[in-house]
Amino acid sequence: MSVPEKDELIINLTVLSQLNKNRKISTKECFLNLEPSDGFRVPESLRRWWKGESREEALKKLDNLIVKSVSLLLKHNELIEYLRKSIIGLENLKQTYTECTQTNARIDVIIDKAKRGIEIYENTCGKPVKSVKSEKSVKSEKSVKSEKKNDKTNLKSSNTKENFNYDSSDSDHDSITSENSDF
Numbered sequence: 652m653s654v655p656e657k658d659e660l661i662i663n664l665t666v667l668s669q670l671n672k673n674r675k676i677s678t679k680e681c682f683l684n685l686e687p688s689d690g691f692r693v694p695e696s697l698r699r700w701w702k703g704e705s706r707e708e709a710l711k712k713l714d715n716l717i718v719k720s721v722s723l724l725l726k727h728n729e730l731i732e733y734l735r736k737s738i739i740g741l742e743n744l745k746q747t748y749t750e751c752t753q754t755n756a757r758i759d760v761i762i763d764k765a766k767r768g769i770e771i772y773e774n775t776c777g778k779p780v781k782s783v784k785s786e787k788s789v790k791s792e793k794s795v796k797s798e799k800k801n802d803k804t805n806l807k808s809s810n811t812k813e814n815f816n817y818d819s820s821d822s823d824h825d826s827i828t829s830e831n832s833d834f
Contacts, residue, residue: 654681657727660720664733667713670740673747678712679704706754713741714761721768731772738765 654662659681666683670676675686720734741762748754 656719657723657730660716660723660727660730661733663716664720664730664737667716667740668733668736670743672743674743675747676709676713676744677704678709683712683716706748710754710757710761713744714757714764717761717765717768721764721772724768724772725775728772728776731769734765734769738762741765 663683666685667676670685677684677686717734717737720730720737724730724734741758745755745758748758
């Protein structure tokens with residue numbers, strides 16, 4: 652009996668989310684698994700060779716996991732939280748491979764796919780995008796919202812419509828002209 656696709660994704664995203672810094676992940680089987688961290692084991696390189704695992708294959712499997720999860724978000728919306736949490740494990744995996752620029756770049760691409768998928772899903776479903784924002788960006792957002800509110804107020808109180816024309820005939824300066832017309 653095979654495990655339903657959604658359950659496989661949830662299990663693998665959960666395991667990925669629990670990956671700590673300096674831990675590695677086994678990707679050879681259907682389900683991801685955390686490599687043991689105790690010291691009295693067969694050396695990692697020998698163990699990985701014996702199991703037929705490689706960093707290349709692990710990165711491919713992680714990429715496929717994220718791509719598949721993102722593609723099924725609309726069908727299985729409960730994947731969103733697991734996908735969000737998996738980014739933590741991917742960030743920790745980057746810390747494990749700090750010396751390898753290529754691996755870090757590849758993990759960054761996988762993280763970007765997850766974040767982009769989450770953002771698209773939330774924008775499509777009308778839910779706010781949950782992200783960590785700096786105090787500066789929150790202040791900036793508030794001022795933009797305030798400006799938009801003022802613009803809407805000004806637009807409602809106006810009985811004219813502005814048509815903007817881009818005029819590039821002046822070779823030294825580009826200018827925008829405004830023509831007022833009634834609604």
